[in-house]
Amino acid sequence: MWKRAADPMELPLVLLIGLLTAVATWLMLSRNLIRLLLGFGVLGNAVNLSIFVAGRLTRDTPPLVPLDAETIAGAFANPLPQALVLTAIVIGFGLLAFALVLAWVAYERLGTVRTDEMRVAEPPEEKA
Template identity: 60%
Template sequence: MEAVLAILIGLLVAASVYLMLAKSILRFLFGLILISNAANLLIFAAGRLTPGQPPLIPEGADAPFGTVANALPQALVLTAIVIGFGLFAFALVLAWRAYTELGTLDSDEMRLAEPREGGS
């Protein structure tokens, strides 16, 4: 199970790096979604996989019996998803605004703040 997840994370990262190397901001953003999901899966996998063992404490006991899933990485992933979602929404709006204001999504063409030498 870990091996499958590790390969999946690797594939996601590879795909996202490929996308993020593109000039287009939109492709970069798609890459960003993929890599943030890869990071979330990474945390999930780093917390060990324990399928079918929910971290529930039986009635009357103080601690769960035997091996149960680690709830902390899942809480971390949840936080990371929420934060990532907010930041991504902002980045998307910014890209839209850049497209309407600057008329391009090609990062090479965005030279307003750093003009080339000798004008243009």
């Protein structure tokens, strides 16, 4: 199915994905809601890049059919990863936008962005 040799750009991209994932994990382990959301944004980029790499890197022509032709002559880049990544970016953007509004409302109403201080919905603590 995939016969092409790996492109030399693959390794740097993979390392970048690793770095982004590490940064995101560190951010998301924080108790601060804003850091968690920033981590979500960074991790989203790492995941989108991995979809891009999973579609294989090539240096062929863009997958656009010329106006006066029915098909593309010769090898062309895989068009699917772009479509997938675009969709994923849009969805990620929507989710992040909602989450940020929610964090803002949470800050206004609950007076904190620290997740360990948000206990309104939890049962009251037992007095020891």
